[in-house]
Amino acid sequence: MKAVILSKSGNSKILSVTETDISNPTENQIQLKVKYSGVNYADILSRKGLYSWSPKRPYIMGLEAAGEVINKGSNVTDLEIGDRVIYGGQSGGYAEYINIDQSLALPAPEQFNWKECAAFGVTFFTSWIALHEMARVRENETLLVHSAAGGVGTATIQLAKAHNMKIYGTTSSESKFKTIEDLGATPLKYTNFDTELLNNNIRPDCIIETVGGDVYTRGFEILAPMGRVVLVGVSSIKANKRNPFSMYKAWKALPKTSIGKVLRRSRGFMGVHLGYLLSQPEKLRPSWLEMLKVIEEHNLRPTIRDDHIFPMTEVGIAHDFIDNRKNIGKVLLDPTK
Ligand SMILES: NC(=O)c1ccc[n+]([C@@H]2O[C@H](COP(=O)([O-])OP(=O)(O)OC[C@H]3O[C@@H](n4cnc5c(N)ncnc54)[C@H](OP(=O)(O)O)[C@@H]3O)[C@@H](O)[C@H]2O)c1
Structure with missing residues (x-):
């Protein structure tokens, strides 16, 4: 083959x-x-x-x-x-x-169809677990999702919309704004999403973090009290294993926090690794079936x-x-x- x-x-x-x-x-x-x-x-x-x-x-x-x-x-x-x-x-x-x-x-x-099946599993299930198993989002909460026009991002907007959340989504390119808007979120650029939100007195209750670096740091700063960041990925990582300086820069870009930072302002920092969870099928299967019901009910694709x-x-x-x-x-x- x-x-x-x-x-x-x-x-x-x-x-x-x-x-x-x-x-x-x-x-x-x-x-x-x-x-x-x-x-x-x-x-x-x-x-x-x-x-x-x-x-x-x-x-x-x-x-x-x-x-x-x-x-x-x-x-x-x-x-x-x-x-x-x-x-x-x-x-x-x-x-x-x-x-x-x-x-x-x-x-x-x-x-x-087959294309949708292949595009569905990792994108939607990662988003589902981040939103519903980890952050336990509620209706009317405010969500900020990074790389909102990507695979995980477009799935996250749809699942959050089905849950009646208010959604903001970032991208690097205005050419992706329409996709984000059409799915039901307000598009923002990475460069100024934090000031745009704060200027409108908006603090997200949940952030789906996929970028890392200063995008993570600025997002964590504007999180609402009792807000939760779910770390899903670090797409900004660029590193060459043979170059110690680039490895250091990559390490710096990894989202981190301290017990003080989460405790002082009552915030949550959590993560999802679907790969690890796949080895726990008895834990995952009920969640998958629950997600399928929502997908069908809201006709998500x-x-x-x-x-x-x-x-x-x-x-x-x-x-x-x-x-x-x-x-x-x-x-x-x-x-x-
Ligand atoms: N934890 C898990 O189990 C799990 C599962 C699936 C995916 N993930 C993670 O979730 C994220 C999204 O995954 P995906 O497969 O759906 O990819 P994707 O979002 O479809 O594609 C990556 C996107 O990341 C954005 N991005 C932001 N900063 C970037 C940078 N510095 N360099 C390159 N791209 C950058 C780009 O879109 P814009 O610049 O337009 O925003 C790019 O299109 C990734 O970080 C991935 O590792 C994690």
Whole structure:
């Protein structure tokens, strides 16, 4: 089968499609024919050697995919050939086929086509856990979401809107304002979101933090009393492992706090790592099913544009597209091309 195997760290030019073998599924596994693979910001960090959750190289890249069950092991009783499955895990998504443990197979929403299935899992579930399991947001609270036009950002706006929150979303580019507005949030730039909000006497009750650096620091400063920051990612990190100064700068950009800072002004600092949680399926599954009900009830859909779907052979271009901040919503790979 065709797959993208990462055998060293580097820039996007090191990525290519190669032929590799796939075994039959073991007794607890299912085999999926991948329809589309999701491209995540974390894949870019993995490629650069900056993502600590990556498996040991060489490995097939890709933290998520959507596909059809085409084979299964003898212990698999809850899934049938032909079932539509969403996979999230440590590796293996950038491939034509993948064997996964049955516990990692999440049921795909019936109303979604394959592109939507592949664009849905990580974006919406990360947002759902951040908003509902961690920050425990309430109706009428004010939310600030960073990288609001991205994959996680567009999912977060939709879930928050479904919960009747007042939403503000940041981006670096005014060309993404319309997307943010159309989804139901007020768009702001990173450069002045804090002064804009304070000038209007607005302090967010919850911040979904995806950028880090001074964006995090300025956001944390304007948080409302009893407000919660949920750290989801640090997209501003740029580091070269061979350059100690750049590693220091990257460390500085990581959001941090102290017990004094959270205690003195009654604020919460929390984090989500979906990857870690995927190894706790019994904890996650009820939350996933609860989220699916909300998705169906409010007719929510992941933001995925046709020009954001790249042939798998253009995996490097897809990585650069996100890294150069060009994407609106999710980016996918088509493993058949
Ligand atoms: N913790 C978890 O389990 C988990 C799961 C999924 C994703 N994440 C994190 O959530 C964030 C969003 O992930 P995603 O996959 O949905 O990516 P994404 O938001 O679709 O793409 C990344 C976006 O980040 C924004 N950005 C802000 N500062 C940037 C910088 N200095 N360099 C490059 N881009 C920058 C860019 O949009 P604008 O400049 O237009 O805003 C860019 O389009 C990432 O930090 C990711 O690591 C975490």
